[in-house]
Amino acid sequence: GYSWQDLLPYVINGFNPFPTPYVGVFGYAKQLQQKYKYWVNNGRWNIIFQSGWIDYQIPDIYKRVPFPIIQMNATDAQNEGLQNGDIIQLYNDFGSLEGVVWISNTVPQGQVFVAMAYEVKPGANQLTTPTVDPVTDNQMVKWAWANIKKIGTLSQEYIQQVTFAPVKFQVSSS
Secondary structure, three states: OOHHHHHHHOOOOOOOOOOOOOOOOOOHHHHHHHHHHEEEEEEEOOHHHHHOOOOOHHHHHHHOOOOOEEEEHHHHHHHHOOOOOOOEEEEEOOOEEEEEEOOOOOOOOOOEEEEEOOOOOOOOOOOOOOOEEEOOOOOOOOOOEEEEEEEOOOOOOHHHOOOOOOOOOOOOOO
16 A cells, blocks of 8 residues: 555645546536536535435425525525525526525535435436546536526425525635
8 A cells, every 4th residue: 555655745735646637628518618607516415315315205304305406606696686495497508407596605606506316306417418537438427507597486385394594614715
């Protein structure tokens, strides 16, 4: 094995012991980035375990999050005229996705966050491109950009049920 001292010369800001070249945004993703306003980030959302792996078999959890959630920054939400509980559509040249706005300070301006693999409706992959990473040969599932269109608002009953409790973390500015 390697010691920490062996790896130290390759560590960038303390995180990456195995340097990988970054080639920038390219291909379909570059086209979307130039055309659409929001970077559609996605991943696990631990409010629902493993993004809903078995949670939807548990009525109390499903009741808490009965719709796909799209988290966004408060400034972006205000600029779009959106509030917690508004139903929006994210769309680009590759598809569209509907979900409910949840304003969060964990999402930087210019991005939205979609829980991947949401069980009830299709997840973030509805918007991803066929762009492939040249280093890993994996699909670039995080390289999608989209615009937002408001298509409705949840009923007060659902807004109370989901609660939209703030998730507060200190997000560094750098």
